[in-house]
Amino acid sequence: MKFIKQKQFLIILFVLVTCFPIFLHLGAIPVRMYDEARLAINAYEMSESGNCIVTTFENEPDMWNTKPPLMIWLQVLFIKWIGIGELAIRLPSAIAAFLTCILLFWFSAKYLRSYLIGLFAVVVLVSSQGYIDVHVVRTGDYDSLLVLFTTFSSLIFFIFLEYNKKTKYLYLFTAGIILGVLTKGIAGLLLMPVYFIYLLVRKDAIKLFKNKHLYFNVLIFILIVSGYYVLREYYNPGYIQAVVKNELFSRYFETIEGHKHESWFYFKQLKDWQFTPWVYIFPLGLASGFLSKDKLIKKFAGYSFLLVIIYFIIISFGQTKLVWYAIPTFPFLALSVALVISGIRNLIGILFLRFNDFYKSLVAFIIVVLFSFAPYNKIIQKVLKPKEYSWDAEFYETGYYLKSAVKNDIPLNGYILIHNGYYAHNLFYVNILHDKGNDIQITHDFKNIISGKYIVHQAEVKEYIENNYNYVLIDEIKNIRFYKITESNENGN
Template sequence: MKTSVVHYSRYLLLFGIILLPLFGKLETVPIRVWDEARQAINAYEMSKNHNFLVTYFEGQPDMWNTKPPFLIWLQVVFMKVFGVSVLAVRLPSAIAAFLTCVLLLFFSERYLKSFWFGFIAVLLLVCAQGYVHYHATRTGDYDALLTLFTTAGNLFFFLHCESKKTKYLYLFFAATALGVLTKSVSGLLFLPALAIYAFYSKQFLPLIRNKHFYVGLTGCLLAVLGYYGLREVYNPGYLEAVYQNELGGRYLTAIEGHTGGFWFYYDDLINYRFPEFYLFIPCGVVIGLASKEGPFRKMAAFSFLATLTFFLIISTGKTKLPWYDVPLFPFYALLSAITLYCFFTILKKSTLITSLFQWNPLPFLLLFLLFINPYKRMKDKVMNPVEASSDVELYEMGYYLKDAVKGKHPTQDRFFVFEGYNPHNNFYIHMLKERGVTTGLKEWSSLAEGDKITTYQKTIQQHIEENYHTTRMEEAGNIVTYEIQQRKH
């Protein structure tokens, strides 16, 4: 009985540790303008028009965001459950991150026969600045969900190569299909590594001779090509837009000025995204490949190959964005965990300590000392987020509208006037309308006497003050609410 309690308490400890970084205060930071707001509007419009094949933006088929809609479907489901809200937009990413942690633990226990290796790998993952971050687990973007499916696909493929069990092969194809239906070609970027590993492990010929390989491949192709084909039928021009946005156009040229050198992702990794632990990655590769234990050696070889191949692919692409490396973080965690687990095991086997005490605290003390500061920084980042100075003005209206949804600002019978691309603000206006508030957007060229107008942009405020007699009803920082009296002559 005592052993059983200890056994389950360690799972509760781990899940308690990861819940705060992954789920804590998901709604605190306003909707991000790139690209979360786009997905939020896509999901909102899908929930209204019930077109589950074609994503819409501002009433038109979205030909800029051409990703398949698996994430959007999940957001729509959560909107039906929780209402139109920031939580509904972000929960799929948070849950995907949680399931990725569960997957790492499952893999560690099933293949490596070690709970504590999985414990360490999960801690490394949830303390990674680049993983628990915007455009990953903390926002309603594709990358956390993509990472769940690419990680699952890779590990299931590896487990099939090791065990020859058919179920892992089918799970690999299912995860691959879901990865593509989440973020298009990004779901396929690990495939070269898997092909190389199949040759390396002498599993390539058995694989292509296996009838289940072709059954799984057929199912995967039917799901993916079926979606793309149907979307093109109902949304002509879609495939051309996909090519320009996601394939040759994005990889061969820098889209929207997102440039960077070959070492873009390496510099980002060591300076911000994994700064406390990045040196453990090469150490883990060396220790793992030198290990006398076959499972650790094979896992290290596979993880290193997957990491290196994916890293080279995104590094040679012309378009560089910080979140393109998010699918690498579970493998960074596995490789780094090899190093830490090596020291953990050495301390755990110390006979001197066990002769003096009933239990050996040293390995756990090591983990505490290594993770206490990174975890505290992650807790502060999640619970007390601070906008970058360059983003304060950009998201000022977002904070205002977030408070307005909570009733902290009067918005009944008031209209909002924005200039330019504002889906991050428009989503909150949809939220207000869903809560029965009479509000909406107005063009600044069609203001009328008696209108109550809220805006944050100086150009619009200047236009209103130069062309209308007004009363200022409310001021909150740069945000001003006017009541239009009459037009100046």
């Protein structure tokens, strides 16, 4: 009875600990400029057109974002269910994060035989600044969903080799790989070298290659994954060539969009902010795992360490480096840190010989709470009062205004929003305003302006208008100006 009550308490605590960082104020900040905005437009247009094979941007086949559309399909489902908005775009990421936490808790409870390790792993994960952040859990990007499937595949692979070699686990592993590829293309395969190396270490490679079900799984993978790519190519000629250019070579062998960093970039990010303070406990967790008397915990410590190191080597050799590329390792970093529970329990057993398992767990739980309070509280403050990074604050002023216009039904009929450059993050709100009956347009061309009403935020555009046109300043909100332009002045001919 006491064990059942402990179990129920830890499950309730798990739900509370995970839900606040993941779901609290999820729609507070406007849609982000790059991947999230692109996916948001893809999803909006797919929900309007009904074309679930070819993703589009401004109603043309999208040959820039060439990844498969699983994430977009999920966003479309939420658009249909709750309506267009930030929540519909971000809920797939948030739910994927919650399911990832369930995976860690389930794996720890069932296979590592410790609910406390599972709870601590989840606390570590959701108190990691790099995980509960934009472009991962808190926005509608690919990475949170990708992490769910890479974590699932990796845990199932370990279970298959070390715990139960039933063929169903091989099929589950393949399902995870397929879903990962349908989420983010080649990124869903980046852990394959880890699995192969672990097979060699375990000396199970020959045995697996003799298993006929391996080849059935390979066939299933090829049929489903290539099936989508071939179908997309049929309806969107040139798609596969764009995939090869965008995903297979350019990002790994070339630096794109200025994202060139030193070889130790990912390790430095972990230490500086993404995984603090847990990065300092990671070695203790691994040591506890390696020294554990439980053979499965010892093996998992080795597997987790191998996965993290090999994956970091793979992405560190890539020429394009972005902080979120390291996120698939975070669940395993968290589990590795949580293995310190095993070491704490053993130490308590040595220091306090009369303590039974309940008291060992209680002391370990108290230590976990003390260690976790500060980083978890920092994350809660981060999501409770979402703030823009200093370098983004001014840039997203238009997004906040348009978001407010959608919420408060601010009439913007007849206005043209000018944004010089890529404007997907603003186009998302313009589309919603259209649906609400506002006749507002958007353009990036600010040098061929005709008479009319304009919304402008960028300094260079405001300067050009004020130097070259006769205008009336209708309103000004922070750095956003509302102009009524009558004609070109003498400077603008």
